[in-house]
Every structure is written in structure tokens, then in C-alpha cells.
Amino acid sequence: MAYFAPEIECASRDYLRAIQSARLISMVKNAYENIEFYRKKFDEIGLKPEDIHSIDDITKLPFTVKTDLRDNYPFGLFAVPQTDLIRIHASSGTTGKPTVVGYTEHDIDVWAQGAARALVAAGANKDDIIHVSYGYGLFTGGLGMHYGAEKMGATALPASSGNTKRQVQMLMDFGSNLLCCTPSYAMFIGETIREMGINPADLKVRAGIFGAEPWTEEMRLEIEKSLNIKAYDIYGLSEIAGPGVAYDCECQNGLHICEDFFYPEVVNPDTGEVLPDGEYGELVFTCIGKEALPLIRYRTRDICALTHEKCDCGRTTVRMTKPRGRTDDMLIIRGINVFPSQIESVLLELNMNPNYLIVVDRKGNLDTMEVLVEMQPEMFSDTIKAIETTEHKIEIALQSTLNVYAKVRLVEAGSLARSEGKAKRVIDKRKEN
Amino acid sequence: MLIKQISVFVENKSGRLAEITSVLADNGIDIRALSIADTTDFGILRLIVDKPDQAEKVLKEAGMTVSLTNVIAIGIPDTPGAFAKAMKVLSDTGIGIEYMYAFISRDEGRACVLLRVTDNEEAVAALRKNDIEIFEEDKVYKM
Missing domain, CATH: 3.30.300.30 (ANL, C-terminal domain)
Known part of the structure; x- marks a missing residue:
């Protein structure tokens, strides 16, 4: 059993809550002092940063929704001056304006840690070649897994997407050990391998980490069969961070959330009321570990349930079910x-x-x-x-x-x-x- | 005795037949007979060609959805009642016909009728017993 950050991933619940409380207090202060949007929102409901004493006070905070990002396009919600930003990503923006997310050096490191935890949980080690076939660019998939691979000391292969036959050739020739891409592209790579007359068992790939689109348990089995690998899920969303917000372990019994950086709640989508473990509702994140875009109670529109039970893999971090679907895919x-x-x-x-x-x-x-x-x-x-x-x-x-x-x-x-x-x-x- | 027929799944999109037949043309495959069964959304193109195995291979390689089906070819003399007789034989034996199509053979003044039936062997036996000519494979491919 290997962990990238055992001091967090296997920490006691009390320890995690202490970290979360400290981080929530300082992130709320940062948001209030540096983002006009949040200052106005707090003032409207008569809330001061000093009213937040621990993570239990999180329900006092207002929600943030996707249109808030659009309304403040492009940089209106950033808490830091541009000189502190080292990267900007933007969502594909199929409807309306894209959502723009800035990262400080610290933020990029937080994200890379999340992706690195996911890779190690999927069995990656420093001797592995990580073949990243997510798109590189404004989309967070490619660079997210790339930085994660480098962070944990493996060898990143920035294949990006496209030219699938060449990708398969590289998988063969370089002997890549892990594949990262969307589940639909994994299926396509599987088809291409067969078309090229290659037996998937001859590849060294032993696991894949797939995400960025909703996929089912049946699809997991299909990919595992098609590529002769073990398939792991990974969760992320561009507004919070790319892949690595939550990830599968070898038990594949829910995705472990990096809750020291991204504090999750599940709420009733109609009333906003927080739901107990096991009940399905809308997933909400508060970016307690981020500087540039410290979103408060951001409504993801993803439908899932949480559990705080300790996992058989030894991790104590909260797990989310595979999202049933996004309310806006519905x-x-x-x-x-x-x-x-x-x-x-x-x-x-x-x-x-x-x-x-x-x-x-x-x-x-x-x-x-x-x-x-x-x-x-x-x-x-x-x-x-x-x-x-x-x-x-x-x-x-x-x-x-x-x-x-x-x-x-x-x-x-x-x-x-x-x-x-x-x-x-x-x-x-x-x-x- | 049974004829290998090529069946191709064709979506109702313009240009699709041109694509399929040009694959055959490029490989020097000659078409003997054809028929199309169509619905609103798709059709099945059925072909008798001179080299059925090769045709299946090249069409598959071109990404088409193809299958080989065994059909029966019977020779019908050009006289009133000849075709009715053949149909009666099948009907009396209780053999169902899934589909059929026909063409006039070049040299012998007879029509060649291609039949897909529920039971090939039973159909052939019944037709032979009633003196209806069954065309051999090679003869049909070379017609």
C-alpha cells in the first residue's frame, strides 16, 4: 500500500478538521479582503471573517455559482495581483463565456499534489512512465496529470491527444506504464490497438487514470478488458482545479477527496441544506487550500454522495461516489x-x-x-x-x-x-x- | 450449390453506394447481380460478385459492415408459369422465403432467381426433385 501524502491521506479525522478550520479562517479573510464580490456578499448578510472560528461555521457562508465566475469575467474574482499568478486556465466554455481560473505558484503545487496522490493511489511509482493523452492547453487535463507525474517523481510523457496510431506506437516503444486520458479516448485507443494488430497484453501499461467526463462502472470494466489494465477514476473540475481533486484507490469504492485543499459538502440542490453521509445531492467545494481563486461553497452541479468512513486502503479522507451526472448534462x-x-x-x-x-x-x-x-x-x-x-x-x-x-x-x-x-x-x- | 452473397449495411446517406461500389471497382471485382432492401433509415445492399471472398475482405478493410450469406440460385425458363411452378414447390414443402431477386442470364434464355429461404438444404432437395434447375456456384460467379 503506497501513499503520496500519508500524513494527510491517513490522518485522524480530528487532525484533518484542525487543518481545515485553520485554512478556512485564513481563506475567508483572504476572500473578504481581496475580492470585492465576496466583500459585498458578506456585507449583505452581515457576516464578518471574524465570525468564522472553525470548519463547522462553513454553513454560515454564502454559495458561489458558475454564473458568478461568468459575471466577473475574466479576472474579477482573483484575490491576488497579476504579478503573483503563474498560470491561467480556462474552461471549454461550450455555452457563453469561458470560466477563467488563475493559479499562484502555491496553487499549482496544491493541484500537483492532488494529481500525485491520485497517481500513487493508482499504483504509480518513480520508475514509471506516465503517458498523458489528455489535451494540453487551456484544458486542465494534460498539464494537471503532467505536473502530478513530475511531482511524484515519475517520468511524464506529454503525448497530448490526437494522432492515435502514433500514441499506440509510443506506448509500445517506450513501454509506458500508466495511461491518463478521458474514458472515451481510452476506448478509442483500445480499438486502435486492435486495428493495428497489437495484443494489449504485449503493452507494459498496467493501469490507467481516466476522467474529465462522466463514465459508468460498466464502462470501467469495458476499458479494463479492452486495454488489459486496471482503470482508475479521477475527478476534477476546472473551476476548482483540474484532475486530482478526488481519486480512486485500489479499493475503487468511492473517490478520495483532497479535503485538506478542497472542502466538500453535499447539499440539497433546491434548498441548499447540507445532507448527511450517504444521501445524494449537489457537491459543493470550498477551496481552503488555494490563493488566487479562493472559491467559497462553489456549487459544482455534480450529483453524488459522501462517506467519512475509513477506507480499506487505509486512507481516512472523505470519499465521494462517482458523480451520477452533472445537473447541466441532464x-x-x-x-x-x-x-x-x-x-x-x-x-x-x-x-x-x-x-x-x-x-x-x-x-x-x-x-x-x-x-x-x-x-x-x-x-x-x-x-x-x-x-x-x-x-x-x-x-x-x-x-x-x-x-x-x-x-x-x-x-x-x-x-x-x-x-x-x-x-x-x-x-x-x-x-x- | 449454394451461392455466396455479400450483404452490406448501408445508412441512408448520399454517396454511400458510390463509396461501396468504388471499393469493388478498385479491386477489380465484377458485380453479377444486386438488390437493395430499404427502410427509412438504412438499407441492406445485397450483391453477387465474381470473387465473393475477396469482396468481403476488401469491404471489411474499408470499414464497411459486411456479411456473407448463402443463397440459392435457380434457373427459370422463359415460359409462362415456370416461376409459379418453382414457388409452388417451396410453398408445398412449407419453406419460407425471406427475400429474392432475379436477373436474366446472358446466354441461355433463362432467368436466374436468387433466393434466401428458411432452410437451404430442404429447399434444394425439393426443387431438384421437381426438376427445377439449381445453378452451381462457379456458373453464377461467371455469368
Whole structure:
């Protein structure tokens, strides 16, 4: 059993609370003194930094939401002058303005520590080559895992995403030991390995750390089979830090949160009330370990539950369940909530390729949902009847999971776009009209 | 006795047939007969070619979803009632027909009808017993 930071990861709950209390007090002071937005918010509710005495006082603090970042675009929420910043990242910003996050040298180190803890928890050691196929750039995936790998003393290979055949060649020739990328790209790498006639067992890769998009337990098994590795989940979000906010250990029974840097709460998304362990709600983070963007009770829109029970791996840090989905990934079809990850589960249960595309539209006043699924050679039969039977079988399985009808259309194998970064799973035409 | 037919899954997208057939053209594969079964969203292109195994290989390599299916080819003389007789034989034997298509063979004044049935062996036996001509593989590929 190896840990990157045993003094934190295996610390007593009392010790962790003491660290959290001290850090919360100083981060609230920093936010109040240096960020006008927070000063106004505190003053409105008559709250002073001196009112915060321990981590238990966190519920006195107001929430921060994503639009607060947009409203203060680009640098309005930074608590430090630009001279103290050493890096800026920005989210992909599929809707509206991107969210911009600045990092001081200390912040980058905090993030690298999180990623390093994740790597060691996934079994990485200093002799390993860490093949990083997340995109490098404004997106946090690539540089996050890169700094994590360097922090723990392994060898970082900044492959970035794209040119998949060359990536596979490097995995072979360099003998990389760990692979880091999105789960959908891991599947694509698996397909490419087969296409190139390589047996995954001939690669030295023994584990992979995958994140940046929601994925299911079934997908984990699929990737493990396809690449002949153990697959670990990692959690992060650009507003807080990239990958390394929370991570899987070998028990894979919830993701350990770096709660000495990022204090988690789960709240009822409607009332904001804090929920006890085991209850699902919206995950909220307070960046007690960060300087440049000390977000207070930031609402992630991710739905999960927490547990403070000690893990079999020896870690005492709080664990979060795999997020069920992000409230903003959620589709509402005829009044029913649908998460794309549910469709992935159904397809994998039916032994089908989990590369799918959801097309949502509105005909008259009625929402329609169509799911495009790739035909696989072994599914192809020469008769129309057999193909329609397959489509119908998927429709029935989807209906029983989603409680709403989705038309299934089989498309040619390989015809849905393969993603090298975050997979695009939904086309919502209702928004275009 | 059974003919290897190539079946290709085709999405309803313009240009798709041109792509598929140009793969065959580039590999010097000659098409003997074809038919398309279509629905709103997809179709199945069924082909009889001179080199079915090679056709399957090159189409697969080009990323197409392909399968080989065994069908029966029967020769029907150009006289009224000849085709009806063949159909009656199958119907009397209780053999179902999934689909069929036909072409006129070049040299012998007969039509070649390609049939996919529920039971190939039973169908062939019944047709032979009633003196309906079953074309051999090589003959069809070279027609």
C-alpha cells in the first residue's frame, strides 16, 4: 500500500478538521479582503471573517455559482495581483463565456499534489512512465496529470491527444506504464490497438487514470478488458482545479477527496441544506487550500454522495461516489430527467459499443429523443427484420431504464465521431429552434 | 450449390453506394447481380460478385459492415408459369422465403432467381426433385 501524502491521506479525522478550520479562517479573510464580490456578499448578510472560528461555521457562508465566475469575467474574482499568478486556465466554455481560473505558484503545487496522490493511489511509482493523452492547453487535463507525474517523481510523457496510431506506437516503444486520458479516448485507443494488430497484453501499461467526463462502472470494466489494465477514476473540475481533486484507490469504492485543499459538502440542490453521509445531492467545494481563486461553497452541479468512513486502503479522507451526472448534462425529455450515462450503462449491459449519440428534438409540443448506436459486425444480419429486432431490443432496455421512449437507430460501425478529448454525446436541436 | 452473397449495411446517406461500389471497382471485382432492401433509415445492399471472398475482405478493410450469406440460385425458363411452378414447390414443402431477386442470364434464355429461404438444404432437395434447375456456384460467379 503506497501513499503520496500519508500524513494527510491517513490522518485522524480530528487532525484533518484542525487543518481545515485553520485554512478556512485564513481563506475567508483572504476572500473578504481581496475580492470585492465576496466583500459585498458578506456585507449583505452581515457576516464578518471574524465570525468564522472553525470548519463547522462553513454553513454560515454564502454559495458561489458558475454564473458568478461568468459575471466577473475574466479576472474579477482573483484575490491576488497579476504579478503573483503563474498560470491561467480556462474552461471549454461550450455555452457563453469561458470560466477563467488563475493559479499562484502555491496553487499549482496544491493541484500537483492532488494529481500525485491520485497517481500513487493508482499504483504509480518513480520508475514509471506516465503517458498523458489528455489535451494540453487551456484544458486542465494534460498539464494537471503532467505536473502530478513530475511531482511524484515519475517520468511524464506529454503525448497530448490526437494522432492515435502514433500514441499506440509510443506506448509500445517506450513501454509506458500508466495511461491518463478521458474514458472515451481510452476506448478509442483500445480499438486502435486492435486495428493495428497489437495484443494489449504485449503493452507494459498496467493501469490507467481516466476522467474529465462522466463514465459508468460498466464502462470501467469495458476499458479494463479492452486495454488489459486496471482503470482508475479521477475527478476534477476546472473551476476548482483540474484532475486530482478526488481519486480512486485500489479499493475503487468511492473517490478520495483532497479535503485538506478542497472542502466538500453535499447539499440539497433546491434548498441548499447540507445532507448527511450517504444521501445524494449537489457537491459543493470550498477551496481552503488555494490563493488566487479562493472559491467559497462553489456549487459544482455534480450529483453524488459522501462517506467519512475509513477506507480499506487505509486512507481516512472523505470519499465521494462517482458523480451520477452533472445537473447541466441532464436532459429533460417530456418532463423526465435523463442522464447520458444511463444510456451508456444500458448499451454496455447489452454488450454493445458504448459510442453513442443522443439527438433530442421537438416535434410540435412533444420532445423526441433518438439514440444512434453503432452496428457491430457480429450484430449485422442480412435481413431487415433482424436489424429491426435488435433496434427494438435496445429501445425496450432503454425505456425500462429511462422511463421515457427513445427511438434507436443503428448506424454504420465507426461512423460516430471518435473523441480525443471530451466526447460529445448530445445534440439538442430544441435549443437551436 | 449454394451461392455466396455479400450483404452490406448501408445508412441512408448520399454517396454511400458510390463509396461501396468504388471499393469493388478498385479491386477489380465484377458485380453479377444486386438488390437493395430499404427502410427509412438504412438499407441492406445485397450483391453477387465474381470473387465473393475477396469482396468481403476488401469491404471489411474499408470499414464497411459486411456479411456473407448463402443463397440459392435457380434457373427459370422463359415460359409462362415456370416461376409459379418453382414457388409452388417451396410453398408445398412449407419453406419460407425471406427475400429474392432475379436477373436474366446472358446466354441461355433463362432467368436466374436468387433466393434466401428458411432452410437451404430442404429447399434444394425439393426443387431438384421437381426438376427445377439449381445453378452451381462457379456458373453464377461467371455469368
